[in-house]
Amino acid sequence: MTKLRSPLLILLSLAALAVFFWPLWADASALEQSLAGVLAVVAAVVIAITTLVVFDGELIGPKQLALLGLLAALGAALRVATGGTGGFELVFLVVIIAGAALGPKFGFLLGAMTILVSSIFFGGFGPWTAFQLFATAWVGAGAGLVSRRFGRWRIAALALYGVVSSYLFGLVMNLWFWPFAVGPTTSISYVAGAGIAENLTSFLTYSLLSSTLTWDTVRAISVASALIFFGRPLIRTLERAKL
């Protein structure tokens, strides 16, 4: 089981990613699209729960549990303290720092856990929770992978990663929500058989308007600058925790 776990986790993440892309492979007629939407939400929830069950065995030692719990509490508190969608900046910072200092698996779990904690404590559970959970978890896992590769340039690489991941997070979150947000009647709705280019333009128009120009940009700038100014002492603080 232990040996199988890592490939299984990667497989589950890929499956979840496929669900994010549902608008591109689901059929487009009004009724079927809404059915496909329901299926996508259900699939995301099921994959999320499965992933958490598989990950549960990865957690060893009371200190790791405690650190995961407290950092998730920190993320959740910061998310609410700074308010609304914009509050994701500090969640990103905490998750990236933790992934960089304590490895991709810890980063993944912290991302997932932060979403769960803030949804349970402050409310705000919805069809989006499973998607948020995966998107935030990937941000943490990615930070762990980036941090391993760039010894001396770690902080610069992480700051760049902060920018890239901010936009990618916005894009994938917009992708699964796109059909729900605009419905089938608008000029930027998904049109079956209209060709990739046209659908892609429609999606990008939607994404630019919804978050890329606003939240994602604010997040990219604030996460990158926080990492440049305080990344080193923040990461060292966590590395001192010595799990």
Place this chain on the structure above:
Amino acid sequence: MTGALGRIKLAAGLATGFVALRLIYAFIFSGLSGERVLFSIPEVTPGGVFRHITFFGDVSAEGILRNIELALPFALSIMVFGTISAFITPQVIRTASMRVKPLRNLLTALAISLSAIPGVLAAAKEARWARRIRGERPLSVLVPILERMVQRATAVGLELGKAAPRALSGKTLRVSGFGLAGLGPINCDFEPGSVTLLSGETGSGKSTFLQAIAGELLEHHGRPSSGSIRLGDQVLDSLAASSYVALVPQLPQHSFVSETVSQELGAKVCGLNIMGTSLLSDRPTFSLSHGEAYRVAVARAAARKPAVLLIDEPSAALDSKGLEELAELVEKLSASGTICLIADHRPQMLALPQARLLEISEGKLSPPAAKKAPMPQLRKVVVGNEVTSKIEISSIGASEELIGEISLELRQAQCVAITGANGSGKSTLLRRMAEPEKGELFVHGVEVLGAHPRRVALVPDRPAQFFVTDSLASELARSDEIVGAEKGLTELTLRSILGKLPDENTHPLDLSIGTQLALSVAMQLSHKPQLLLLDEPVQGLDPESREFMAETIRCVQETGCAVVIATHDLEFAKRLSTVIYEISEQRLRQASEVTA
């Protein structure tokens, strides 16, 4: 925590918002057309790659209705999720963490997380406060907040990993060949029922030695040591130590796992009123003052009925009444066979006549050297006649009044001491003076409003709150940068307080508590304030460092700056101040003779 009804309302709000959002998109991107046109805005087409996209156009009744209808399933699902979540409360998670096996670890972490949030919010507030009185940049608070989380995680992990306490008496604690970076080798036996008072200079390794016996060094601080520590035949590794040894740490605030004192101690222990803790039972653990937290930590350790009880620096935290209570408790426990080891800079503060005295000096454990010659009298300072700082505060305290009618005048270069029992409000008063409200504080006739470290600088009793970098050297450099001083100013001040500097690559939090305090005093002094407030300025300092601190305060006074110190160390207060105030029965009054 939002209630069940609140959550359903929130879900309804989100669902409505979602439908509205859908209509807005449909309006902007020509999605509301139909037969009965209500109004129409000319369509706009951007062209190019965007040629298939159109903006605005007809708005019809059917268009609106159709979009609402299509949006309903998703809006409904928002309501379903919201309703389900109304039943997922922290209690449910806590119960589930014990029952649902496949998710046990994650649910445990989730339960820890949920009960930690109020404390996290309080820690964030505290860090923002420290940033204001330090004059730091906004984002810098993240470093001390994160540090608090790591400290708490270490403590919570320690608590979770603890084995149940086990009774064991009549065994000797035997330390043989113990050594670690500059400390040791230490060989020493502690007989059952013995009481030992351990002294030593600031940073000599007293706390490290206690942590080693408590089995925390390797597991939780990642510091391997040599030699062995045994209790009878039992080697004290971290697991064994957790069942037989209880440690009261120097700064116990971070080590509380539960939300309130009664949860932390358990109702039964709370009822025993060890160290006066039954009076604190309803208080959230994060709101305790340093002295109160220490009392709770002593009660928690004593309640485990350990074979070995380790107490780190009690005189820095407890007032004289608390120290009396502690001495009684130690005598009672040692009579029943507990080995008690107390590390303190001022062992004479504890009335334990039968205790063995030991000292850690240059890494070795030995009977204390002959008393050094008494410190020379501090030089006199000429106190000006002019009143430079005026303080008038009508009352302090959020829900109930802690102190009322405070009126204090300070003359140029004057040093005033404020004493009072644990929890009487010394720190709260100093904090208010560092961040005064309208009309409360005037320095040289100028009103001070809010935090203004260049006029009024405070050094809090938890000095680590100021540290935002990862080494002593960068902390010193950053301090010069914040005040715009020439490089080296803060280092010079620190040198004059400590005599010698530790390795400048040391992480600020790896410095001893006494050194941390000296560092934060030096950092605040670089603001060149006109009024300096010091909260417990000698906690964790050995006699020599206390002398350096007294000298430093004298030097500060000589620049004309007035100084207020809050301390329960009456001896130190008397050495420095001609005027001593005491807080008792919610009043600040001048006292000629007070018992701190």
